[in-house]
Amino acid sequence: MPSADAGEETGADLGHSHAHGGHGHGHHGGSHGGHGGHGHAHAPKDFGRAFAVGVVLNTAFVLVEATFGFLSGSMALVADAGHNLSDVLGLLIAWGASVAAKKPPSARFTYGLKSSTILAAFANAVLLLVAIGAILIETVRRLIYPVEPEGTTMIWVAGIGILINTATALMFMRGRKSDLNVRGAFLHMAADALVSVGVVIAGIFILLTDEPLIDPVVSLVIVTVIAWGTWGLLKDSVKMSLLAVPDSVDEAGVRGFLAGLPGVAAVHDLHIWPMSTTETALTAHLVMPGGHPGDAFLREATGELEHHHAIGHVTIQVETSREECVGEDCLESVHRPQS
Secondary structure (H helix, E strand, C coil): CCCCCHHHCCCCCEEEEECCCCEEECCCCCCCCCCCCCCCCCCCCCCHHHHHHHHHHHHHHHHHHHHHHHHHCCHHHHHHHHHHHHHHHHHHHHHHHHHHCCCCCCCCCCCCCCCHHHHHHHHHHHHHHHHHHHHHHHHHHHHHCCCCCCHHHHHHHHHHHHHHHHHHHHHHHHHCCCCHHHHHHHHHHHHHHHHHHHHHHHHHHHHHHCCCCHHHHHHHHHHHHHHHHHHHHHHHHHHHHCCCCCCCCCHHHHHHHHHCCCCCCEEEEEEEEECCCCCEEEEEEEECCCCCCCHHHHHHHHHHHHHHHCCCEEEEEEECCHHHCCCHHHHHCCCCCCC
């Protein structure tokens, strides 16, 4: 990311290197005055099949669960069906975002549509909040005006839900730690499996006690489970939307690494942000009084940032004078320790 005065930087280079391709390239002259460094991370895993299977299975189950919920008078089943419907919409949103994220960059969208996965994660969180509100309203109504549901129907229908939701959750398990978008889909399915277990338990107690209030009480437990998972998803998606440094990246560690590189006197204008739910970008200015060290230096630095800090898209600007370091960010420059 060149400075406004790049043309006045004596010997300053802006370098480009691609950590995965194993090659580097550079250019001299122009308004940037040099070389820049870029590394590119691996593309996110494709969960298209998992999304398709999840949508089909859960759509069918929503129809079955809602029908039997209304016929049996079980608010727990209706509540679970409502949540499952939000899951179907959530899976469609996440699936669409994962497809959009693969679109190549254009003149208008120079990063492509990678950040659509962040928007999808946020949309899923909001969708869950809406479902929570709807379930709460109906649950309170049932607490005031109890209706005795059919315990046997609750048990059989929720039992099917346990199988479907568990199977769907397992398809997203391997991507839940590395992709917030996939994590949102996984949390939807895993929470539903637990909720269905709760409905089965409620059905058993209703058969044993004939107590109609057990059903709305279980619905409140369902809402609590959903809210717990939703909070983490909402918090993380909001932070990503605001371009916060990802939780997986240690900003101080990255700054220290850059400051400790041979020949680096100071680091400033360091910015780290999520490009998507799986990719992270970095730009930084390195003050190197001895001049640009060459493309090999950039390739090595970007490779280390990707390997140790999971930052795959790196742009480094080299400056030979601290005069280019202006503004509040320069007060935070980290100097390389003197040996």
